[in-house]
Amino acid sequence: MNEAHLEENLRLILDLGRVHEVAEGRINGRAAGVLLMPPYRTDIADFVEPGRNVIEVALTPVLHNRLVGYGETGDPRWGQFQNRNGLAPTGLIGPARLLPHWRERI
Known part of the structure; x- marks a missing residue:
């Protein structure tokens, strides 16, 4: 810059x-x-x-995805999260941009 x-x-x-x-x-x-x-x-x-x-x-990311991962380990403590409806969308989808914005006094 x-x-x-x-x-x-x-x-x-x-x-x-x-x-x-x-x-x-x-x-x-x-x-x-x-x-x-x-x-x-x-x-x-x-x-x-x-x-x-x-x-x-x-x-x-959402906690849901972590819990689904725990559920897939086979550990009975996390069994309620096994075979859920998959993972929730996560991440930066974008597009990421820098936008100039000028402030004017009126």
């Missing part, structure tokens, strides 16, 4: 598109927000620096 792009009235929106379930954004190692539901968007302008930037997204 060059310095000319970092105008005071420019906001940068990280739009993750479609996500199953929770996403946590980090920009240059700094926590930039936890996104719990659509729209999976957050303003990252305050975290972006001139030069190279690193965007990381960590996802937390």
Whole structure:
């Protein structure tokens, strides 16, 4: 990101598109927000620096998938989760985009 792009009235929106379930954004190692539901968007302008930037997204899937996995182990403690209707969708489906947004005073 060059310095000319970092105008005071420019906001940068990280739009993750479609996500199953929770996403946590980090920009240059700094926590930039936890996104719990659509729209999976957050303003990252305050975290972006001139030069190279690193965007990381960590996802937390639904508990259902973990429990189904336990059920498939054959352990009787998790038997109630055996042969469920498969796994729930999980992950970052996208498309992930950076959207410029200019704020104007009226």
